[in-house]
Amino acid sequence: xxxxxxxxxxxxxxxxxxxxxxxxxxxxxxxxxxxxxxxxxxxxxxxxxxxxxxxxxxxxxxxxxxxxxxxxxxxxxxxxxxxxxxxxxxxxxxxxxxxxxxxxxxxxxxxxxxxxxxxx
Numbered sequence: 001x002x003x004x005x006x007x008x009x010x011x012x013x014x015x016x017x018x019x020x021x022x023x024x025x026x027x028x029x030x031x032x033x034x035x036x037x038x039x040x041x042x043x044x045x046x047x048x049x050x051x052x053x054x055x056x057x058x059x060x061x062x063x064x065x066x067x068x069x070x071x072x073x074x075x076x077x078x079x080x081x082x083x084x085x086x087x088x089x090x091x092x093x094x095x096x097x098x099x100x101x102x103x104x105x106x107x108x109x110x111x112x113x114x115x116x117x118x119x120x
Contacts, residue, residue, distance in 0.1 A: 010115075016118070024078065031053070033051065035102065047104075049080060055071075067080060068083075092113040093113060
């Protein structure tokens, strides 16, 4: 069975950094893209960043230049380096695996989420 386990969330002051990770297992890594989504209270889940099977990356305009998505450990680990964090980055962050990782309907599997809180 597919398992996605996020870690690395926490509380940080504005301007600080956090590094999220997602340990993935139970599927053929080369057949799926991976991504990070986030959801704040009262708002829809939105894509933050994604990486496809050939390594191409995509970012939401709101995080471009501040966040970096990457894979490691033979693509079974997904990372999100978050720098220059802003209060509006506060949300639950979810690891995602699917055939299309920039839109919610394209995601086949979700992690349980890790909370990121940025204070001003």
